Amino acid sequence: MTAHSFPLRPTPRQPWAPMTDAEWSLLAPILYGDEARRRGRPPADARRLWDAIFWVACSRGPWRELPPELGRADTAHRALRRHARTGTLDRLLIAASPHPLAGGDFASLAWRIARAFRRVARLLTMAQLLLAKRLGLATALPCAPEHLPKxxxxxxxxxxxxxxxxxxxxxxxxxxxxxxxxxxxxxxxxxxx
CATH class of the missing domain: 1.20.5 (Single alpha-helices involved in coiled-coils or other helix-helix interfaces)
Known part of the structure; x- marks a missing residue:
């Protein structure tokens, strides 16, 4: 028995821009809501941190090219890796997908979320990669689907x-x-x- 999956489709490309208040109000509950609580100190400016993550995700360059006004590259990279390990990035991917459980209108953030997922693809588990494939988010995959493990x-x-x-x-x-x-x-x- 195979799991239901959506047809693979690329997410429309969007240029990077700082998040609007409406976009942040959609993103913040998933990142820092009750079920996403973790030990440790929360970031001083979470919105700027995610703007930095999305800037690097939308660019083709390395993390070190992050503009200084968005913070330190190693802090943003470490935060993205932590969110990938804890499953928060999976919840963001579901929210940005055509899945019936996706809550809110994440159309303006979908490309940035898919690209952030792709930037840490080497650190993800097989289940996380298969999730992106089943959700039909081709932009989140690091390669053509036939090159993913089966x-x-x-x-x-x-x-x-x-x-x-x-x-x-x-x-x-x-x-x-x-x-x-x-x-x-x-x-x-x-x-x-």
């Missing part, structure tokens, strides 16, 4: 290989080759355009 099929092949190992060695070699192909190709991943 975990369910590879697990099936690994189970079958145990039975075939004794009976048919040539078939086993083909299955091993197929299994390596199903791992995906990380060399084709691009975190920026």
């Amino acid at each position: 975990p369910y099929l590879s697990e099936t092949i690994a189970r079958l290989a145990a039975f075939i190992r004794i009976a048919r060695p040539k078939l086993l070699r083909h299955l091993i080759h197929l299994h390596r192909e199903l791992e995906g190709n990380r060399r084709r991943w691009r975190l920026t355009d």
Whole structure:
């Protein structure tokens, strides 16, 4: 049984601009609401921090090119990694998707959220990447979908290989080759355009 997924579509590109009050009022409850509470000190200026994250996500350059008025690049990068690990970035991705549970009008933030997700793709788990694929957000994927790993099929092949190992060695070699192909190709991943 496969999970329901939306058709892959690119998110319309938008130039970077500081968040408006309306955009921040949509974003803040997901980032710092009751269910997103974490230990540690909250950022001094959370809105500026997310403007910095979105600036880097929308650019093609490295983190060190972040303008000084948006804060320190290492602080923004560390915050994005932390939000990716805690699942906050997943909630943002769902909010920016066509999913029925998406609350609010995130159309103006969708491209920035998808790009931020893509910038930390190497740190994400397979489940997080599959979430972006199932939500149909092609902009959030670091590569074409065929270069992503196919975990369910590879697990099936690994189970079958145990039975075939004794009976048919040539078939086993083909299955091993197929299994390596199903791992995906990380060399084709691009975190920026």
